[in-house]
Amino acid sequence: MSNVPAELKYTKTHEWVRAESDGTVTVGITEHAQDLLGDMVFVELPEVGRVLKSDQDCAVVESVKAASDVYAPLAGEITAVNDAVVDSPELVNKSPYGDGWLFRMKPANAADLAGLLDAAGYAAVVAEDSH
Amino acid sequence: MGNRTPLYEAHVALGAKMVDFAGWDMPIHYGSQIEEHHQVRRDAGMFDVSHMCVVDLRGARVSDFLRYLLANDVARLTVAGKAIYSCMLNERGGVIDDLIVYYMEPVWFRMVVNAGTRNKDIAWLRRHAPSFGVEVDVQEELAMIAVQGPNARAKAQAALGTRIGAAPQLPRFAAVESGSLFIARTGYTGEDGYEIMVPAEHAEELWNDLYAQEVKPCGLGARDTLRLEAGMNLYGQDMDEDTTPLVSGLAWTVAWEPQGRDFIGRPVLEAQRAAGVPQQLIGLVLEDKGVLRSHQQVYTAQGVGEITSGTFSPSLGRAVALARVPAGEVGECEVDIRGKRLKARVVKPPFVRNGQSCID
Numbered sequence: 154m155s156n157v158p159a160e161l162k163y164t165k166t167h168e169w170v171r172a173e174s175d176g177t178v179t180v181g182i183t184e185h186a187q188d189l190l191g192d193m194v195f196v197e198l199p200e201v202g203r204v205l206k207s208d209q210d211c212a213v214v215e216s217v218k219a220a221s222d223v224y225a226p227l228a229g230e231i232t233a234v235n236d237a238v239v240d241s242p243e244l245v246n247k248s249p250y251g252d253g254w255l256f257r258m259k260p261a262n263a264a265d266l267a268g269l270l271d272a273a274g275y276a277a278v279v280a281e282d283s284h
Numbered sequence: 285m286g287n288r289t290p291l292y293e294a295h296v297a298l299g300a301k302m303v304d305f306a307g308w309d310m311p312i313h314y315g316s317q318i319e320e321h322h323q324v325r326r327d328a329g330m331f332d333v334s335h336m337c338v339v340d341l342r343g344a345r346v347s348d349f350l351r352y353l354l355a356n357d358v359a360r361l362t363v364a365g366k367a368i369y370s371c372m373l374n375e376r377g378g379v380i381d382d383l384i385v386y387y388m389e390p391v392w393f394r395m396v397v398n399a400g401t402r403n404k405d406i407a408w409l410r411r412h413a414p415s416f417g418v419e420v421d422v423q424e425e426l427a428m429i430a431v432q433g434p435n436a437r438a439k440a441q442a443a444l445g446t447r448i449g450a451a452p453q454l455p456r457f458a459a460v461e462s463g464s465l466f467i468a469r470t471g472y473t474g475e476d477g478y479e480i481m482v483p484a485e486h487a488e489e490l491w492n493d494l495y496a497q498e499v500k501p502c503g504l505g506a507r508d509t510l511r512l513e514a515g516m517n518l519y520g521q522d523m524d525e526d527t528t529p530l531v532s533g534l535a536w537t538v539a540w541e542p543q544g545r546d547f548i549g550r551p552v553l554e555a556q557r558a559a560g561v562p563q564q565l566i567g568l569v570l571e572d573k574g575v576l577r578s579h580q581q582v583y584t585a586q587g588v589g590e591i592t593s594g595t596f597s598p599s600l601g602r603a604v605a606l607a608r609v610p611a612g613e614v615g616e617c618e619v620d621i622r623g624k625r626l627k628a629r630v631v632k633p634p635f636v637r638n639g640q641s642c643i644d
Contacts, residue, residue, distance in 0.1 A: 191505065192318040194596040195575050213622070215575045217317050217509060217596050220622075 155185040155279065158250055162226070162266060163275035166208075169250060170226045170269055173257070177232050178266065181254040182214060182223060182245065185279045190216040193242035198234040198256055205229060205258070207265065212255055214245060223255060227265045233257040285309070289334035290427045290487040298501055306400035308335040310504050317505035321598040324473055324510055325639045328433035328440075329502035330494050335399035338423040338481060339409065342392050349416035350385060350393060352547055353409070355529060357539035361387035365458045367470065370537055371529045372408065373549030377556065378525040379532065381405050382517065384470060386459050394459075394466070396428075396479075398519050412548075426466075427487035429480050431499055432510075434639060436477035437469075443493040451478065465490075472507065474514025474637045509595050512604060515567060515633025521578055522565065522592040522606050530556055531608060533565030533633070561611055565592065567633040568605040568617065569643055572626040576605035576619060583625065585615025599636045600643065606633065 157163070162170040167186035171179045187193065195215040205211050205225040212223035234256045238244045245253040260266065270278065286309040295302065300311035311332065313320060323329040341349065350358040356370035367386040371379045381401040386394045397405045409420045431440045441448050449462025451469070456476075459468035466481035482490050495501070508518070515533075517523055523532035530538070530553060538553060539545070556562075568591070570576050576594030589609030597604045605619075605628075618625040631643045 191313065192316055194318075195573060197574075215596070217505060217598070218312075220575065220577065 155183070155188060156250075157183070157185075157272045157276050157279070159272045161250070162269035162271065163278075164224065164226045164269060165278055166224050168223060168226045170266065172266055176263065177257045177259050178227065178229075179254050179257050180223075180226055181249055183275070183279075184249045185282075186221070187246050187249045187253070190214065190221055191218045192216055193245045196238045196242045196245065196255070198239060199231045201231050201234060203231045205231065214242070214255075225258065226269060227258065227260045228262065229258040229260040231256055232259050287335070289332055290484040291332045291334060291429075291491055294488050294491050295332065295501070300501070300503060303504070305504055306335065306398075308399055310335060311501070313503040313505045314501050317503065317509070318598045320500065320502035320506035321509050323500045324433045324475055324502060324506060325599055325636070326434070328431060328436040328477070328499045329506070330491070330499045331430040331432070331502050331504075331507055332427075332491075333430050333479065334427040334484075334487065336428060337397045337399060337402040337405070338426050338428070339395045339397060339406065340392065340421040340423060341395060341409070341413075341418055342421065343413075343416060343418035344391055345416045346391060346393055346418050349413060349418045351545055352416070353412060354385065355538045355547055355549060355553070357545060358385060358387060358393065360539065363458070364388060365454070365460050367457050367459060367468065371523075371534060372405070373529070373547070373553075374525055375548060375552070376525075377528040377549040377552030379519070379523045379527060379529060379534075380408055380525060382519050382523070382534070384468075386468065388459075400520060423481075425484050426481045427484050429482065429487070429490060429494065430471055430473075430477065431480065431494060432471045432473040432475045432477035434475060436475065436499070439497040439499050440478050440480070440494065443490075443497040443499070472514075472516060473510035474516070474634055475510075475639070509598055512593050512595050512606070513597050513599055513634065513636035515606075515635060517565075517606070518593055527608075528553055528556055530561045531563040531565065533606070535561075563589070563608050564611050565606055565608050566614060567631040567635060568594075568607050568619065568628040569600070569631055569635070570603035570605075570619065570626060570628050574603060574621050574626055576603040576621075576628070580605075581620040582607045582609055582628070583618045583620070584609050586610035586612040591619065597635060599639075600641055604635045
């Protein structure tokens with residue numbers, strides 16, 4: 154069973170979301186997702202300032218094996234991206250919840266966060282995936 | 285559940301991620317595909333290739349049979365144990381499979397064919413064998429382990445001890461029997477090494493002996509990036525029943541001489557050559573960041589083509605590909621990746637050979 158930190162929120166499409174104290178959220182892909190994809194070799198991130206709808210594809214992570222879209226977990230505006238993963242895509246494998254984060258956004262509506270999966274809900278998605 | 289090789293339990297015990305490959309449960313990697321790739325380029329790795337199919341062909345006219353069945357000419361093999369790589373063509377000149385065939389004795393050749401094409405290959409061989417009085421004997425009880433890398437032969441020799449027999453003296457692309465082993469100096473990685481056929485009941489012992497010499501297990505993922513860097517085609521991606529060797533970068537495997545040799549598909553290849561081969565298989569290196577993948581569109585001065593195999597090259601740190609494009613001077617070349625056109629440089633494969641980059 155892969156690591157699903159209790160303090161994070163999740164999507165069915167394997168993004169994790171962390172609420173920051175300044176009202177923004179940090180987004181990455183889960184340990185389960187990076188494990189499915191394998192060795193990461195390329196990451197494409199959205200431009201800062203881009204305004205996204207919820208579920209809109211906005212980034213790409215590619216492993217040797219396959220390319221995978223990353224979706225905006227919430228509607229909002231991109232406020233920062235992690236340039237370190239563009240130079241070192243393997244950070245997504247090594248530290249999916251830490252140094253391998255992908256982007257930060259300012260949610261259009263902070264209440265949307267409550268609509269995301271909690272750790273137990275996401276763990277159920279992962280369990281279903283592996284059947 | 286798929287077919288399992290005699291090494292299935294060993295893979296699971298090593299923590300392999302298993303995937304379906306042509307109906308077989310095979311290891312894709314044991315942790316990191318990229319590390320396994322580097323292991324083979326820098327030291328020695330081993331692959332379970334028991335899913336590949338070994339077929340023995342025997343009969344007084346077995347040479348005539350293969351000269352009719354294969355686009356390359358087994359008459360070029362005059363030394364026992366030597367092998368050639370060849371395509372086996374249908375009447376349309378399309379590739380039924382690519383294979384290696386070893387000349388063992390005047391009445392015995394040993395062929396190794398792909399797992400995914402095994403059934404149609406055997407059917408094709410059996411269809412044509414009777415008129416040559418050839419017996420087609422599929423070796424179900426053989427496992428095969430490929431040991432590849434600059435240190436592969438030395439480590440295999442250390443692991444095998446006296447069981448190595450005369451294998452240390454083998455020239456490239458040749459095989460020798462040693463007891464119950466069949467040891468060939470061949471591979472699919474662009475590195476030196478052996479492919480060792482072993483009776484199924486001894487496969488795990490051999491695997492463990494190699495492991496004890498720090499020959500690291502490597503999965504199909506690394507096998508694919510290694511073969512692509514080495515500029516080697518993969519059946520079903522870079523060629524199939526609808527493409528001839530001439531449009532698949534495999535013209536060098538077609539033996540046109542002697543002109544009198546009749547082989548299946550020859551008239552179509554002759555006609556294609558006379559009319560002008562319409563397409564070519566080229567190597568591409570992506571100049572920008574990104575990953576080349578099969579089926580991406582390739583824009584050239586001659587028109588649009590398509591990537592047949594693409595990947596991120598761990599050795600070069602950039603994306604490489606084989607692509608089928610219209611014949612002629614390719615000129616400036618761009619690849620469509622998710623709607624963006626990125627610049628690619630045309631190179632002559634291989635991209636990497638014996639651990640060294642061939643493209644700069």
